[in-house]
Amino acid sequence: xxxxxxxxxxxxxxxxxxxxxxxxxxxxxxxxxxxxxxxxxxxxxxxxxxxxxxxxxxxxxxxxxxxxxxxxxxxxxxxxxxxxxxxxxxxxxxxxxxxxxxxxxxxxxxxxxxxxxxxxxxxxxxxxxxxxxxxxxxxxxxxxxxxxxxxxxxxxxxxxxxxxxxxxxxxxxxxxxxxxxxxxxxxxxxxxxxxxxxxxxxxxxxxxxxxxxxxxxxxxxxxxxxxxxxxxxxxxxxxxxxxxxxxxxxxxxx
Amino acid sequence: xxxxxxxxxxxxxxxxxxxxxxxxxxxxxxxxxxxxxxxxxxxxxxxxxxxxxxxxxxxxxxxxxxxxxxxxxxxxxxxxxxxxxxxxxxxxxxxxxxxxxxxxxxxxxxxxxxxxxxxxxxxxxxxxxxxxxxxxxxxxxxxxxxxxxxxxxxxxxxxxxxxxxxxxxxxxxxxxxxxxxxxxxxxxxxxxxxxxxxxxxxxxxxxxxxxxxxxxxxxxxxxxxxxxxxxxxxxxxxxxxxxxxxxxxxxxxxxxxxxxxxxxxxxxxxxxxxxxxxxxxxxxxxxxxxxxxxxxxxxxxxxxxxxxxxxx
Amino acid sequence: xxxxxxxxxxxxxxxxxxxxxxxxxxxxxxxxxxxxxxxxxxxxxxxxxxxxxxxxxxxxxxxxxxxxxxxxxxxxxxxxxxxxxxxxxxxxxxxxxxx
Numbered sequence: 001x002x003x004x005x006x007x008x009x010x011x012x013x014x015x016x017x018x019x020x021x022x023x024x025x026x027x028x029x030x031x032x033x034x035x036x037x038x039x040x041x042x043x044x045x046x047x048x049x050x051x052x053x054x055x056x057x058x059x060x061x062x063x064x065x066x067x068x069x070x071x072x073x074x075x076x077x078x079x080x081x082x083x084x085x086x087x088x089x090x091x092x093x094x095x096x097x098x099x100x101x102x103x104x105x106x107x108x109x110x111x112x113x114x115x116x117x118x119x120x121x122x123x124x125x126x127x128x129x130x131x132x133x134x135x136x137x138x139x140x141x142x143x144x145x146x147x148x149x150x151x152x153x154x155x156x157x158x159x160x161x162x163x164x165x166x167x168x169x170x171x172x173x174x175x176x177x178x179x180x181x182x183x184x185x186x187x188x189x190x191x192x193x194x195x196x197x198x199x200x201x202x203x204x205x206x207x208x209x210x211x212x213x214x215x216x217x218x219x220x221x222x223x224x225x226x227x228x229x230x231x232x233x234x235x236x237x238x239x240x241x242x243x244x245x246x247x248x249x250x251x252x253x254x
Numbered sequence: 255x256x257x258x259x260x261x262x263x264x265x266x267x268x269x270x271x272x273x274x275x276x277x278x279x280x281x282x283x284x285x286x287x288x289x290x291x292x293x294x295x296x297x298x299x300x301x302x303x304x305x306x307x308x309x310x311x312x313x314x315x316x317x318x319x320x321x322x323x324x325x326x327x328x329x330x331x332x333x334x335x336x337x338x339x340x341x342x343x344x345x346x347x348x349x350x351x352x353x354x355x356x357x358x359x360x361x362x363x364x365x366x367x368x369x370x371x372x373x374x375x376x377x378x379x380x381x382x383x384x385x386x387x388x389x390x391x392x393x394x395x396x397x398x399x400x401x402x403x404x405x406x407x408x409x410x411x412x413x414x415x416x417x418x419x420x421x422x423x424x425x426x427x428x429x430x431x432x433x434x435x436x437x438x439x440x441x442x443x444x445x446x447x448x449x450x451x452x453x454x455x456x457x458x459x460x461x462x463x464x465x466x467x468x469x470x471x472x473x474x475x476x477x478x479x480x481x482x483x484x485x486x487x488x489x490x491x492x493x494x495x496x497x498x499x500x501x502x503x504x505x506x507x508x509x510x511x512x513x514x515x516x517x518x519x520x521x522x523x524x525x526x527x528x529x530x531x532x533x534x535x536x537x538x539x540x541x542x543x544x545x546x547x548x549x550x551x552x553x554x555x556x557x558x559x560x561x562x563x564x565x566x
Numbered sequence: 567x568x569x570x571x572x573x574x575x576x577x578x579x580x581x582x583x584x585x586x587x588x589x590x591x592x593x594x595x596x597x598x599x600x601x602x603x604x605x606x607x608x609x610x611x612x613x614x615x616x617x618x619x620x621x622x623x624x625x626x627x628x629x630x631x632x633x634x635x636x637x638x639x640x641x642x643x644x645x646x647x648x649x650x651x652x653x654x655x656x657x658x659x660x661x662x663x664x665x
Binding site: 041 | 307310311314316317318319320321322323325326327330331333334336337338340341344379429432433435436437439440544547550551553554555557558
């Protein structure tokens with residue numbers, strides 16, 4: 001960490017925060033299915049996937065903590081809602097199973113695209129952590145692909161539910177791979193091996209077949225400014241739940 | 255016979271069967287068994303499965319509220335395990351001839367029961383510790399005794415469940431210890447939760463039964479009677495509760511050395527009866543929650559059943 | 567869920583160990599059966615390998631006439647050969663024969 005320039009450190013901190021907050025928030029939303037998923041067997045699977053994300057978030061906050069001196073729990077529980085930097089895709093609540101599957105699939109494919117790129121990061125500790133995460137994320141992708149295929153192939157109203165969810169979520173999903181503020185510094189250092197725009201284009205190509213198959217237009221590459229900076233009522237509610245106990249007794253150990 | 259139950263062998267001799275199980279013999283899913291025995295095992299296992307499924311709900315209230323990342327993972331994992339146990343137990347019950355959908359329908363219609371402790375509300379993070387530590391401990395005392403059940407698929411499942419539950423109790427005790435080592439307010443959370451949960455815990459193993467008339471005991475579906483289980487729970491856990499400075503809300507509770515047993519205020523068996531028949535403080539709300547959830551997710555089960563069924 | 571099948575799961579605890587029956591899962595097809603087997607018998611990193619088999623693929627034998635037939639078969643097992651006394655006698659005779 002000591003051989004990074006201030007600009008690179010700030011850039012790395014921003015990158016880590018976006019990755020960590022994404023994993024934390026999706027892990028939290030999908031953990032809500034624990035106990036109430038459509039099938040007992042699937043309940044356990046979805047819970048495992050959610051727990052993996054929380055674990056990844058913890059590891060990413062840990063790395064961020066080495067840069068900033070704060071501990072993972074402070075990051076996870078100690079900020080106001082608008083200080084979180086997760087993608088708009090994750091501002092939606094769990095909603096129903098079709099929505100969860102579509103949102104999860106879009107997230108997992110986008111995450112896979114950026115992790116694939118970051119595996120070649122010049123920052124060795126990050127590259128190593130990414131390699132570990134990718135091994136776990138393989139299962140997530142396998143599982144979500146299996147569900148998208150089954151729901152799409154079921155046809156009729158089931159397929160429509162899935163298609164509606166994909167259509168609604170396309171723009172928000174694209175923003176997972178939106179540009180970073182410090183992208184120039186990160187690219188200069190090789191911490192980010194290629195521009196987010198290139199990763200985004202590749203991702204759209206990969207999920208294109210799914211959109212085509214559902215008779216939908218593919219997501220465009222457009223991402224609005226400050227996409228990760230404002231969060232709505234759903235996340236404010238989630239944040240309230242997440243911090244309810246930790247806030248009840250400031251500074252206490254739980 | 256449901257397609258998931260195995261084909262049975264030609265009918266046998268009930269007397270020989272009961273002699274076999276009475277002397278420690280084992281029964282598998284596709285062995286011949288008297289209808290009475292099959293029905294008794296099914297009822298026992300079904301109630302256990304229902305309890306795991308409903309037992310998820312008190313703790314689920316807190317799944318988003320865990321105060322740090324370590325507790326978040328531990329609690330989510332624990333609740334996941336309970337769902338897993340429901341699956342394991344419904345599988346055992348299905349192989350006795352009752353389809354899972356029928357068991358879920360009966361549970362949601364209030365026709366079958368689940369254990370008393372899951373009919374009560376939770377109020378604080380203190381409950382999370384007390385439930386994970388003491389409710390799971392009381393459950394494991396029963397479950398360990400079931401590892402020697404005459405019905406072998408159940409016995410094997412209980413071995414797996416006991417192994418998985420041991421982690422939960424450690425997590426629960428860790429949560430309680432952390433709170434007891436914390437602030438006055440945190441200690442108060444634990445005491446207040448214990449005050450509310452002690453009654454249901456004492457009722458959990460059920461009233462003493464007449465061994466001569468307890469078929470589940472006779473046929474070794476279970477190996478210990480209710481009072482034995484309660485005494486075992488008290489012997490292990492009363493000292494562990496008291497050593498933390500917690501007060502158990504029963505002034506009569508003491509170990510009587512000459513008789514070798516714990517004396518306690520007689521639990522309210524009327525309350526137990528009312529609660530398990532759906533009149534507990536949270537019974538109807540939880541069943542309704544499950545009904546709504548089940549209805550909301552029916553389209554997914556139908557979709558997996560094949561395209562024809564998915565046209566809903 | 568009438569199209570759901572029951573799949574038996576076998577697990578290997580550690581490298582080189584035999585495959586041992588763990589339990590069963592319900593799933594509509596082999597792909598999800600594999601994922602669910604991983605969840606129930608592998609999510610805690612407790613298995614090195616898993617086999618998932620549709621229940622109908624299993625042929626069972628539990629007939630005692632075939633597996634525990636009544637006639638003596640000790641000649642098929644190590645415990646059926648007790649040589650202690652014969653060995654003692656042979657050693658004693660060999661000692662006497664020494665020049």
